[in-house]
Amino acid sequence: MPRVFLSGFADESTSNKTIVEQFAVYAALGLQYYSIRFINLGDGVKNVMKLSKSDIQRIRLFQDEYGLNVSSLGSPIGKVKLEDIDDGTSNAYIPFEKYLDDVRLACDLAHAFETKLIRGFSFYHPKGSDPRNHLPKAIDQLGRIAEVCHRSDLTFGLEVEANLIGQNGHILGEIYRQVNHPAMVLIFDGGNIVLEGYSSQEIYDQYEAMKPGLGWMHIKDYLNPRSVETAVGKDRHVEEDKVKNFVPCNVGDTGHEKIFRDFATILPALEEKLKARGLPGVFFDLEPHLKGGGQFGGYSGPDGMGVALRALCKTLDFAGIGYHLRDFDDIKAARGF
Numbered sequence: 001m002p003r004v005f006l007s008g009f010a011d012e013s014t015s016n017k018t019i020v021e022q023f024a025v026y027a028a029l030g031l032q033y034y035s036i037r038f039i040n041l042g043d044g045v046k047n048v049m050k051l052s053k054s055d056i057q058r059i060r061l062f063q064d065e066y067g068l069n070v071s072s073l074g075s076p077i078g079k080v081k082l083e084d085i086d087d088g089t090s091n092a093y094i095p096f097e098k099y100l101d102d103v104r105l106a107c108d109l110a111h112a113f114e115t116k117l118i119r120g121f122s123f124y125h126p127k128g129s130d131p132r133n134h135l136p137k138a139i140d141q142l143g144r145i146a147e148v149c150h151r152s153d154l155t156f157g158l159e160v161e162a163n164l165i166g167q168n169g170h171i172l173g174e175i176y177r178q179v180n181h182p183a184m185v186l187i188f189d190g191g192n193i194v195l196e197g198y199s200s201q202e203i204y205d206q207y208e209a210m211k212p213g214l215g216w217m218h219i220k221d222y223l224n225p226r227s228v229e230t231a232v233g234k235d236r237h238v239e240e241d242k243v244k245n246f247v248p249c250n251v252g253d254t255g256h257e258k259i260f261r262d263f264a265t266i267l268p269a270l271e272e273k274l275k276a277r278g279l280p281g282v283f284f285d286l287e288p289h290l291k292g293g294g295q296f297g298g299y300s301g302p303d304g305m306g307v308a309l310r311a312l313c314k315t316l317d318f319a320g321i322g323y324h325l326r327d328f329d330d331i332k333a334a335r336g337f
Contacts, residue, residue: 054115169205190259222253257317263319
C-alpha cells in the first residue's frame with residue numbers, strides 16, 4: 001500500500017502558540033512531524049524567519065523531548081508584492097535582490113531544523129490585475145529562488161492560494177512548467193481553491209493541472225456559502241481575514257476522496273523522486289483553520305486538530321493510502337527497548 005507521512009502546522013493547535021502546548025498536542029495526537037511557522041518560547045509569538053540561534057537550540061531540545069521532527073519550514077517566502085505599486089493592500093514590496101537574502105535565511109533555517117522542504121508562494125500581483133500578465137517576471141524570480149534552494153540541497157514548494165499569481169491550479173501548473181527546475185515543486189491545497197468559488201469538478205481539474213509538479217499536500221477544506229450574495233466569486237480578490245467556512249477534509253467542497261484515490265496511483269513514483277532529493281517520502285500537512293484562518297495563518301485548537309486528523313485518516317483509509325501514528329513500538333524505541 002502506498003504511504004504518506006502525516007504532519008501539520010503545529011501553531012494551529014494553540015491560540016497563544018506556546019511551544020509546550022503545540023508539541024504536547026501533536027505528541028498526543030500521534031504525529032511525529034510538524035511544520036514550523038509561528039512559535040512562542042515565552043517571549044512572544046515569533047515567525048520562524050525571526051528565530052535566533054538560541055531560539056532554535058531551545059526548540060530542538062523540545063523536539064527531542066516530544067519526539068518530533070520538522071517536515072517543512074512554513075516560511076512566507078513569496079508573500080510580497082511583485083511590483084512596487086500602491087494597490088490598496090498592505091502587502092509589502094521588497095526589491096528582489098534584497099529579498100534573496102530572506103531566501104538564503106530560509107535555507108539556513110531549514111538546515112538548522114534538518115528539513116529539506118521550504119514552503120513558499122508565487123508573489124502578489126497588483127490587486128485587480130490579471131495574474132497571467134505578470135507570469136514572466138514571477139517565473140524569473142521563482143526560478144532564481146529555486147536555484148538558491150537547490151544550491152543548499154533543499155526543495156522549494158509553491159502553494160496554491162488566493163490573491164497570488166499562482167491563485168489556481170492551472171496557473172500554478174504553468175509556472176511549474178516554465179520554471180522547469182528540479183528544486184521547485186507544487187503544493188496542492190483544496191481549501192484554498194474552494195474559497196475562490198470553484199466547484200469540486202473544477203478543483204479536480206486544477207489538481208490534474210498541478211499533478212506533474214506535485215511535491216506535497218496541505219490538508220484543509222472549505223464549504224462555500226450557497227447563496228449568490230455571500231459566495232466568493234471566481235477570479236475576484238478574496239478578503240482572507242473574513243473567510244470562515246473551513247471544515248474537515250471529509251465534509252468540504254474539495255472532493256478529497258476522489259483526489260486521494262487518484263493520488264494513490266502516482267504516490268510510489270513521487271516517493272522515489274522525493275527520496276532522491278533526500279526526503280523520507282511524501283508529506284500530507286494538516287492546516288485545517290477550523291476555528292478561523294487568515295492571510296498568514298489560522299487556528300484550530302487542540303480539539304480542532306484532533307477532528308481534522310481523524311477526518312484525514314478516514315479519507316486516507318477510504319483511498320487506500322497508508323500512514324503511521326505513534327504506537328507502543330514507538331514508545332518502546334524512545335525508551336531504548
